[in-house]
Amino acid sequence: MARINPHFTNLHTPYIFPIIEEKLADLQKNHPSATVINLGIGDIALPLVPAVVQAICQATEEMGHSTTRKGYGPSEGYPFLRKAIANHEYAHLDISWEEIFISDGTNTDTVNLPELFAHDSRVAIPNPTYPVYLAANTMAGRASSIIALPCTEETRFVPVPPDQPCDLIFLCSPNNPTGVALNRKELQAWVDYARSSHAIIIYDNAYVSFIRSPDVPLSIYEIEGAKEVAIECRSFSKSAGFTGLRCAYTIVPRSLPDGLHSMWKRRQATKSNGVAYPIQRGAEATFSKEGQFQVKAQVASYLEQATYLFDGLQKLGHLCYGGIDAPYIWWKTPKDLSSWDFFDRLLEQCHLIAVPGQGFGSYGEGYVRLSAFTTPNQAEEALCRIQQL
Numbered sequence: 278m279a280r281i282n283p284h285f286t287n288l289h290t291p292y293i294f295p296i297i298e299e300k301l302a303d304l305q306k307n308h309p310s311a312t313v314i315n316l317g318i319g320d321i322a323l324p325l326v327p328a329v330v331q332a333i334c335q336a337t338e339e340m341g342h343s344t345t346r347k348g349y350g351p352s353e354g355y356p357f358l359r360k361a362i363a364n365h366e367y368a369h370l371d372i373s374w375e376e377i378f379i380s381d382g383t384n385t386d387t388v389n390l391p392e393l394f395a396h397d398s399r400v401a402i403p404n405p406t407y408p409v410y411l412a413a414n415t416m417a418g419r420a421s422s423i424i425a426l427p428c429t430e431e432t433r434f435v436p437v438p439p440d441q442p443c444d445l446i447f448l449c450s451p452n453n454p455t456g457v458a459l460n461r462k463e464l465q466a467w468v469d470y471a472r473s474s475h476a477i478i479i480y481d482n483a484y485v486s487f488i489r490s491p492d493v494p495l496s497i498y499e500i501e502g503a504k505e506v507a508i509e510c511r512s513f514s515k516s517a518g519f520t521g522l523r524c525a526y527t528i529v530p531r532s533l534p535d536g537l538h539s540m541w542k543r544r545q546a547t548k549s550n551g552v553a554y555p556i557q558r559g560a561e562a563t564f565s566k567e568g569q570f571q572v573k574a575q576v577a578s579y580l581e582q583a584t585y586l587f588d589g590l591q592k593l594g595h596l597c598y599g600g601i602d603a604p605y606i607w608w609k610t611p612k613d614l615s616s617w618d619f620f621d622r623l624l625e626q627c628h629l630i631a632v633p634g635q636g637f638g639s640y641g642e643g644y645v646r647l648s649a650f651t652t653p654n655q656a657e658e659a660l661c662r663i664q665q666l
């Protein structure tokens with residue numbers, strides 16, 4: 278008799294984004310003429326940049342000719358993309374292209390990496406943070422070995438090393454949803470903690486391209502000792518609008534203990550057939566001169582919307598955080614409303630979609646997250662509606 282994985286019953290809350298999709302569908306059904314402003318899921322608002330479109334079209338064309346066709350690619354990713362990443366992003370940090378693994382998303386990598394670790398590993402996870410870390414470890418049977426790292430106003434929303442040992446640590450910086458990034462000193466404290474407790478850090482750096490503060494490292498490998506304890510994940514989703522294309526990469530250094538690099542290579546070879554060739558060519562194009570110019574302009578535009586929304590909310594007397602090194606604004610709900618009540622109010626009265634902070638963890642209660650992946654017109658309209666709330 279087939280027996281289901283019993284750990285799924287430990288998932289006490291549904292995944293946040295499908296619930297929001299349902300709420301949006303209900304609103305559209307009940308108010309078909311409403312123009313909804315979606316500052317919910319962090320999805321792109323601008324089209325793919327021309328350099329990427331051109332590279333993808335050209336690569337697809339290659340696949341239509343017998344001399345240049347491509348079948349299965351290497352499961353770790355094509356060397357042309359791995360080398361472009363190594364040269365462009367990691368040359369000064371002495372990361373070799375063979376330590377870089379291409380995948381279809383940081384989501385995919387952060388939920389698969391725990392497979393490399395023992396079943397009874399103790400896992401430290403910030404609260405609030407990107408909800409998949411907790412859900413994936415719960416599905417894997419680690420619900421009772423989770424150590425929550427509260428990120429509250431008192432800690433400036435920064436997770437601090439716990440006073441108990443743990444084996445695996447998830448850090449998302451700049452953090453989704455709070456938009457707060459770890460500075461050099463804070464990240465050094467985590468690396469030191471991981472070294473002294475023989476733990477491994479899974480560092481979700483998907484929002485690196487939004488970092489502007491000089492004291493926030495662009496890579497965990499800028500921190501002394503990190504190559505012995507950290508795996509870094511980055512994505513083209515937010516830096517180059519690849520949410521619908523799917524391409525990301527993860528650094529698994531050879532200097533990690535216990536052959537983790539070889540284990541990940543083995544795991545990927547077995548369980549992944551890699552990312553489509555044209556998509557990898559598109560990702561490579563983001564590192565060309567015109568590609569860089571174009572994708573940086575998009576990121577700058579999203580950050581401008583973050584600043585606009587942040588300043589606008591503050592002028593209206595609201596308390597908010599983030600929005601500096603990240604495309605997210607962490608907005609304290611007025612009048613102590615619960616995050617779901619405030620979400621409903623924004624939806625019903627402003628036709629505006631936010632994300633209830635509670636969906637990112639219990640310490641997210643009392644906040645909503647606004648995404649700045651939007652256009653200037655939409656951001657302006659959103660503030661007008663909020664003003665009338």
Ligand code: MLT
Binds near residue numbers: 319
């Ligand atoms: C978010 O809105 O938190 C992210 O866009 C979701 C994701 O990256 O999967």
